[in-house]
Amino acid sequence: MYDVLIIGAGVIGCAVARQIAQYEGKVAVLDKAGDVSEGASKANSGIVHAGYDATPGSEKARLNVKGAAMYPQLCRQLGLPYGQPGALVLAFDEADRAAIQALEAQSRVNEVAGCRVIERDEVLAMEPNVNPAVVCALHVPTSGLVSPYELTHALANAAAAGGVEFQLETEVTGIEQIEGGWALHTNRGVLYTRAFVNCAGVYGGVLHNMISTRPVRIIPRRGQYYLLDRDEHLPFGMTMFQVPTKMGKGVLISPTTHGNLLIGPTAEDIEDGGDVTTTADGLADVLSKAALTWPDISTRSVITNFSGIRAHEAGGDFIIGTVEGAGEGAFEAIGIESPGLTAAPAIGEELGTWVAYFLQLPKKRYMRDVPPMPKAFSHMSPGEREAAYLKDPEYGRIVCRCETVTEAEVRQAIRQPVGARTLDGVKRRTRAGMGRCQGGFCSPRVVQILCEELGMKPEEVTKFGGGSWLLAGTLDSMGTEDGSHGE
Ligand SMILES: Cc1cc2nc3c(=O)[nH]c(=O)nc-3n(C[C@H](O)[C@H](O)[C@H](O)COP(=O)(O)OP(=O)(O)OC[C@H]3O[C@@H](n4cnc5c(N)ncnc54)[C@H](O)[C@@H]3O)c2cc1C
Numbered sequence: 133m134y135d136v137l138i139i140g141a142g143v144i145g146c147a148v149a150r151q152i153a154q155y156e157g158k159v160a161v162l163d164k165a166g167d168v169s170e171g172a173s174k175a176n177s178g179i180v181h182a183g184y185d186a187t188p189g190s191e192k193a194r195l196n197v198k199g200a201a202m203y204p205q206l207c208r209q210l211g212l213p214y215g216q217p218g219a220l221v222l223a224f225d226e227a228d229r230a231a232i233q234a235l236e237a238q239s240r241v242n243e244v245a246g247c248r249v250i251e252r253d254e255v256l257a258m259e260p261n262v263n264p265a266v267v268c269a270l271h272v273p274t275s276g277l278v279s280p281y282e283l284t285h286a287l288a289n290a291a292a293a294g295g296v297e298f299q300l301e302t303e304v305t306g307i308e309q310i311e312g313g314w315a316l317h318t319n320r321g322v323l324y325t326r327a328f329v330n331c332a333g334v335y336g337g338v339l340h341n342m343i344s345t346r347p348v349r350i351i352p353r354r355g356q357y358y359l360l361d362r363d364e365h366l367p368f369g370m371t372m373f374q375v376p377t378k379m380g381k382g383v384l385i386s387p388t389t390h391g392n393l394l395i396g397p398t399a400e401d402i403e404d405g406g407d408v409t410t411t412a413d414g415l416a417d418v419l420s421k422a423a424l425t426w427p428d429i430s431t432r433s434v435i436t437n438f439s440g441i442r443a444h445e446a447g448g449d450f451i452i453g454t455v456e457g458a459g460e461g462a463f464e465a466i467g468i469e470s471p472g473l474t475a476a477p478a479i480g481e482e483l484g485t486w487v488a489y490f491l492q493l494p495k496k497r498y499m500r501d502v503p504p505m506p507k508a509f510s511h512m513s514p515g516e517r518e519a520a521y522l523k524d525p526e527y528g529r530i531v532c533r534c535e536t537v538t539e540a541e542v543r544q545a546i547r548q549p550v551g552a553r554t555l556d557g558v559k560r561r562t563r564a565g566m567g568r569c570q571g572g573f574c575s576p577r578v579v580q581i582l583c584e585e586l587g588m589k590p591e592e593v594t595k596f597g598g599g600s601w602l603l604a605g606t607l608d609s610m611g612t613e614d615g616s617h618g619e
Contacts, residue, residue: 134325141168145331146287147480153294155493164303166597169284175440180276184239195475211504219275219371292549327461334405336466345457352405355397383421534567
């Protein structure tokens with residue numbers, strides 16, 4: 133019998149797990165995917181929103197502002213990159229000025245510091261590549277940047293170091309109340325628990341509706357992006373927003389924590405919460421909207437496109453707490469669309485404490501913290517590189533040339549408490565495969581290292597779990613007697 137089972141290893145589930153790890157108890161995180169951070173938490177804008185645009189009085193507004201304030205210390209603790217370049221919300225005609233002024237007023241109600249309306253000349257002095265047709269903007273100095281999947285991995289590692297189990301490729305298919313707790317039916321059998329927390333992202337509504345007397349509707353809302361190559365001279369230093377619409381924050385152009393440029397997302401309501409395809413129409417829409425901000429927009433250095441799915445709850449706010457109408461011990465955090473990444477530290481702290489309090493779990497007297505993530509080789513000074521190499525010669529072998537990732541780092545990623553098991557798992561933990569060749573050169577070497585570390589055969593290695601195998605077999609096993617390919 134578990135004390136707590138957390139369904140979903142996205143940024144929310146992992147933040148909740150890290151908080152509950154501070155208490156005595158038997159806790160596990162279940163995810164149907166082959167790794168943590170395979171849902172919305174790996175495919176979003178990575179903005180730590182300041183909180184000016186959330187409806188005052190909503191859970192979104194409260195947890196956005198609280199979560200954003202937690203970020204600098206959290207990232208320092210976990211050894212993650214965090215930047216606070218600020219943002220501009222741009223108005224391109226006088227009709228939008230009123231919207232910008234309303235956002236400024238709202239920022240004060242939501243207690244977001246430092247937002248002010250600035251005029252055209254100041255906008256262009258700050259960001260000379262903005263469309264000169266700009267009229268005015270809201271300057272948001274506290275808007276931040278984080279790497280969403282690196283954060284999720286770090287939260288998972290911290291939880292695992294505190295004793296939380298991670299059971300991946302474990303899909304919850306049914307929830308049943310039993311005496312003293314719950315039975316969670318999964319593809320790997322039934323798990324029993326005193327309490328559970330539904331953090332299943334876009335599928336959170338399906339699980340909620342199995343047991344609640346108040347049904348919810350979670351609408352999958354897809355966002356498609358362009359990712360441009362790293363550049364020391366990005367056209368924008370801050371995140372460039374346009375005036376928000378009823379579908380969300382609109383198309384943005386933003387640097388990332390690793391010096392790429394991100395352009396997107398679309399906001400398309402779709403049927404299938406797993407449909408992360410990108411489409412020609414969606415990407416064309418992104419480009420035409422982004423061109424208003426940046427008339428010289430160029431796709432010359434695009435290295436990939438991707439999409440993520442928001443879990444939009446029809447009522448428009450986060451739903452956090454006990455599941456309405458279900459028995460005791462059923463908790464949830466659903467409808468966690470943007471600013472969910474920003475709010476994650478606050479949601480994790482509040483919901484995790486709530487669950488521990490409900491179960492009367494004693495607080496641990498001693499908490500083993502994971503050491504912060506080691507500095508990436510690509511960010512080390514020449515002296516630091518030499519010292520790292522002398523300690524571990526595998527720092528001397530570069531696996532990914534685009535992102536300067538070493539063999540030592542790939543092996544460390546596999547050996548983390550919740551370590552990489554797939555090619556994408558290595559990519560998101562080390563950046564090997566994130567660069568301009570998108571893994572063209574490093575993938576075979578990463579496959580080889582995964583095999584060495586995990587005792588796998590190359591044909592067992594997948595891109596992201598399930599049936600996403602990379603290799604069909606060896607030439608011997610597939611070919612004709614003379615070793616040729618045959619068909
Ligand atoms: C396009 C886009 C842009 C965004 N931009 C920002 C931004 O800039 N700033 C910001 O603050 N927020 C942003 N967000 C929102 C943010 O990404 C989400 O709020 C956050 O990632 C939600 O995390 P989660 O853990 O709830 O969901 P997810 O990361 O989706 O995790 C849910 C997990 O549950 C698992 N799961 C589902 N069903 C089951 C089941 N039955 N059994 C077991 N496991 C299951 C899934 O595999 C998944 O891993 C954006 C979102 C999108 C899509």
